[in-house]
Amino acid sequence: MTGAPARIACIGAGRMGRGMAHAFAYAGHDVVLVDAKPRDAAAHAALAAEALGEIRASLGQLAGLGAFEAAAIEPIMARIRVVALDDAAAALADCPFVFEGVPETREAKASALALIDAIARPDAIVASTTSTFLSTDLAGLTAHPERFLNAHWLNPAYLVPLVEVSPSPATDPAVTAAMLRLLEGAGKMPVVCAASPGYIVPRIQALAMNEAARLVEEGVATAEDVDKAVLYGFGFRFAVLGLIEFIDWGGGDILYYASRYMRQATGEERFAAPAVIERNMAEGRIGLKTGRGFYDYAGRDLDAYRRERLGAFLAMLGHLGLTRPPVL
Structure with a gap:
């Protein structure tokens, strides 16, 4: 990893959130995986166990294929924690990068971005991971379009190097540059593309x-x-x-x-x-x-x-x- 470790937040503990958590924790970052759905304690515990179990299994598969030593799995896993929606505000207080990875509906995206606006730190860089919506569309759902862009990961996110970064015209160029540095430091190969259906x-x-x-x-x-x-x-x-x-x-x-x-x-x-x-x-x-x-x-x-x-x-x-x- 290049640069100092950062605390990364992923809103949504589904396939994309788990893949990003795997990738960033592997690269040395601490990751907070936020369950975007309200659940009771038992249901959240089950979701957290499932998410962490899937990430551990993916790491185990790669180690078994010779990608790295299996002894590294637990130190990587120690960098990931799953928190309930009620604890999201405290979790995001120290996260300079927040990734939205909720289901591909406008309602879910709007809800997640409103939540991030309300609880993320004032200078946090916010990235959707949508494969459907354009950054120019979603930028209108956040109060801070200058700090917002899209970062489209290809599945499996922890394995495929490419990330398609798509700022909107309102995105501060410094935000795009910071996102590229973060992704490159995590071993990814980001490319920049305009907001266009289907990206690249x-x-x-x-x-x-x-x-x-x-x-x-x-x-x-x-x-x-x-x-x-x-x-x-x-x-x-x-x-x-x-x-x-x-x-x-x-x-x-x-x-x-x-x-x-x-x-x-x-x-x-x-x-x-x-x-x-x-x-x-x-x-x-x-x-x-x-x-x-x-x-x-x-x-x-x-x-x-x-x-x-x-x-x-x-x-x-x-x-x-x-x-x-x-x-x-």
Whole structure:
């Protein structure tokens, strides 16, 4: 972990709250997991035991897979406590970061943000973890939009490195910067995106998953072969190269012509290239071949870049157990 440990509050003790508690406690932070529902003492005790048991089990699975020594589990767990809704005010008094992780309904979000407004410390940075609502929408539900943004974690939150950070126009840039530092210090890979439906990953994966389902529906391939193609072709390449990087790597002209062919052959507008591909083609910005595309390669050692990426591809082959010696 980089920087001093911070006390983190997670409002909502469900799957997202537990995943964040796991991630932050693992990174050395103290975490208060707040049960967002009013319960009697027995019901709260049962919920707390369930939440802590699930986190301990997840840690145990990772330790069993060799991620870290099992002796670290109890010190990590000692950093997490689950508190009842009635005790939330005292729990949040010393938390500079508060994450909202309640169910995906506007009513639940409004209730949680009103609670945070009422009990969080005046300078607390507040982040929703919604995968449905936009930060521009939820910012209107808090009295302090300048301290509010969205931090969309991908499940399982304790394992997937990416967090999509989406400020609203009202968010203080210093708040966004502080959130990025916190997440990076916890070993995450945050990216910043504008408030837009689907953010980045859900928007891309929705298109990919729907297209995969269409391939099965149309009888193009079996579900098994579609998944095999994704694992050993699509996934193999994009574990090394980003999608935009891949356009430049292969050449934007290839995407331009492939998109035209697919749109004409299928009659489906969904295969048409966006305007930026058309513009890049007209301007000669087609990637490595011309020295500029979405990225500028001026002054870059392209041979070294290609070798580094080739090495990463070979490492992926080894990870998949597909490295083979030549037949002599």
